[in-house]
Amino acid sequence: MGLLSKKDGKLITDPLADNNPITIQVLGICSALAITAELKASLVMGIAVLFVLGVGNVVISLLRNIIPSKIRIIVQLIVVATLVIIVDQVLKAYAYELSKTLSVFIGLIITNCIIMGRFEAFALGNGPWRSFLDGIGNALGYAVILVIVGFFRELLGSGTLFGIPVLGDAIEKTGVYSIGYENNGFMLMPPMALIIVGLLIWVQRSRNKALIED
Amino acid sequence: MAVNTDKNSYTILFAIAMVVIVGSLLAFTASTLRPAIEENERMEKQQNILYTIGINENGDNDIVFVGTEKVGELFSTNISQQLVLEAKDGKILKEMTRQEYMDTHNDQEPYLIDVKKQQARAKEGKSRFLPLFIGEKDGETVYVAPIRGKGLWDAIWGFVALDKDMVVQGVFFDHAGETPGLGANIKQRYFMDDFEGEHLLSDTGAFKGIEVAKGNNDPLNERKEDYKVDALAGATITGDGVAAMMKKDLKLYLPFFENLKTQSN
Numbered sequence: 001m002g003l004l005s006k007k008d009g010k011l012i013t014d015p016l017a018d019n020n021p022i023t024i025q026v027l028g029i030c031s032a033l034a035i036t037a038e039l040k041a042s043l044v045m046g047i048a049v050l051f052v053l054g055v056g057n058v059v060i061s062l063l064r065n066i067i068p069s070k071i072r073i074i075v076q077l078i079v080v081a082t083l084v085i086i087v088d089q090v091l092k093a094y095a096y097e098l099s100k101t102l103s104v105f106i107g108l109i110i111t112n113c114i115i116m117g118r119f120e121a122f123a124l125g126n127g128p129w130r131s132f133l134d135g136i137g138n139a140l141g142y143a144v145i146l147v148i149v150g151f152f153r154e155l156l157g158s159g160t161l162f163g164i165p166v167l168g169d170a171i172e173k174t175g176v177y178s179i180g181y182e183n184n185g186f187m188l189m190p191p192m193a194l195i196i197v198g199l200l201i202w203v204q205r206s207r208n209k210a211l212i213e214d
Numbered sequence: 215m216a217v218n219t220d221k222n223s224y225t226i227l228f229a230i231a232m233v234v235i236v237g238s239l240l241a242f243t244a245s246t247l248r249p250a251i252e253e254n255e256r257m258e259k260q261q262n263i264l265y266t267i268g269i270n271e272n273g274d275n276d277i278v279f280v281g282t283e284k285v286g287e288l289f290s291t292n293i294s295q296q297l298v299l300e301a302k303d304g305k306i307l308k309e310m311t312r313q314e315y316m317d318t319h320n321d322q323e324p325y326l327i328d329v330k331k332q333q334a335r336a337k338e339g340k341s342r343f344l345p346l347f348i349g350e351k352d353g354e355t356v357y358v359a360p361i362r363g364k365g366l367w368d369a370i371w372g373f374v375a376l377d378k379d380m381v382v383q384g385v386f387f388d389h390a391g392e393t394p395g396l397g398a399n400i401k402q403r404y405f406m407d408d409f410e411g412e413h414l415l416s417d418t419g420a421f422k423g424i425e426v427a428k429g430n431n432d433p434l435n436e437r438k439e440d441y442k443v444d445a446l447a448g449a450t451i452t453g454d455g456v457a458a459m460m461k462k463d464l465k466l467y468l469p470f471f472e473n474l475k476t477q478s479n
Contacts, residue, residue: 037395068225075232082236089243093250096258103391154395185447188395 011133015141018208021114022145023201028114032146032197033190035105040162042150045105046143050136052083052109053118057135059083060123067124076119077110084109114142149196157187257282259325260289266358266375266384267292267349275403293358295348296324299470302341306469315343329362329371329463344466351375356383359467363459366451367391370400374464378478380414380471382424387456397452408435408443414464421468423461426453 021027035041059079060067067075088106091099109115118138123131154160159167159177168175186192205211218224261279264270269292271278280288296312312324324345332342347358354377362371368390375384385406392398399405409424416422427442428450435443445453 035394037393041394066219066228068219068228070220070225071229074229078232078236082240085240086243089247089251092254093247096254100388107391158395188448 008130008133011130012137012140015134015137016144017141017204018211020141020145020204021117021138022142022197023204024211025117027117028112028142029194029197031105031108031112032142032149033193034108036146036150036193037153037157037188038163039147039150039154040101041105042146043143044102045108046139046146048087048102048105048109049112049114049142050139051087052080053115053135053139054132055135056080056083056115057118057123057131058128060119061126061128061131064124072124073116073120076116079119080110080115114138145197145200148200149193152196153187153192156184157192159183256326257285260285262373262386262388263325263347263358264288264292265386266373267351267356268384272403277401277403293347293349297346297348298324298327299344299346299467300341301344301466301469302336304466304469306473307341309470327360329360330369333362342466346467346470349375351383354383357467357471359464361459361463363455363462365389365392365400365455366397366449367393370452370455370459372456372459374409374460376414376464376467376471378471378474380421380464380468382409382412382414385409389452392452393449396446397449399446399449400452400456405443405446411438412443413439413441414460419472421461421465423465424457426457 015021018024022029022032031045035045056079060076063075063079084106088099088102091102118135122134126134151161154162155166159165165175167181168177219228261270261282264280264285265277269280269288271280279285298310298312298315299306300308300310310318315324316322325347327343327345332344336342345360349356349358356375356377358373358375360371360373362369364370370387370389370392372385372387374382377383387400387406389398389400392400412424414421414423422441425442426445428445430440430442430444432440432442433444
């Protein structure tokens, strides 16, 4: 991290591992369950949250001294909603195809607890640059988990990655299907995302005992 | 800044200022981008209609529409006729050509008729307008009709191309917000292509519709006259929604096709 001081660098690296928003803070679980049946959807959602959290954190941080504390949650909500609507409109006008793919996630971004959580816990008390790094770090930590979960669910559930068959043809019985392998339709159901997230939490905590709570 | 942000008056002023700024920002964005968005939606409808009659740039497994730069031209050359049927209580009251419809409805193109609004009209007991687009597929005349219904989370809609016996020649489905990987797969080739060749009418000419069935045991969709296509795993409600909207909206066109048959006999 040559560009960043050690303290600033930690803002990015911490959420990726030891302070991951999903596996450690257990935030943003709802969207992690809902949209990870496909790898592509997971990746797109990760990028969308990266944008909204990065920009939103900076906006909140710039406003932090003038936001009345009584209505700060509403202000945060409005900042997220405004950003999301503007992005949605711009995409519809200039990248229509992309906006069709994203349509379902746009609404989900607003409800993502990670965003409100970072506004409240970090951006309200820190400067714009550090808030930006914190937003990017947390969004990356979120995206990493989404992509891992999406990878396993799509591979085991549909036998594809990014929609491309990688295990052979399930109907024609080629590739691994010729030796009796079957797609596990259960992987496509939201409960399996919870189980995969659970396994990730288990792996992570068994590697780093400091994370285990009493 | 030495402002006391805890004062009530400050809070109220801040709230008002924020609402005004955000409101005008959003209004400005919406009004500047509207023409571009409407143009996109218009071209998308043309692409969807052309898709059902086989005019697309599909590869083996993907869905590729004709490019936006040529869709307008392809639409006017391949859709030979646009009809609008005025229907009420299962009967067709009047058949209008594109020109007749546009003359009486503020120059609105028939393909831009909003199916949702028409469904609302029918609910109020008024007559509704049913657009029908006539083109050609593999040398046969096909009739493309729009459909619209409910999925699990939000609206689903599509276009269906039928031949004169109401045998499906092509479909296109789309959705506002079905679950990715599950219900959203109604917009996948392996689901849509199954409908091709399926019959909507029984041998006696009664309207049966097509069921999206589980346990169909027909993954390659070889049986074309069983009024069934394979359902999507984990997407029961979206699949049922597709079957329901096809049944409900296409049935409205039945008198037109019966008419067509008596005319040709």
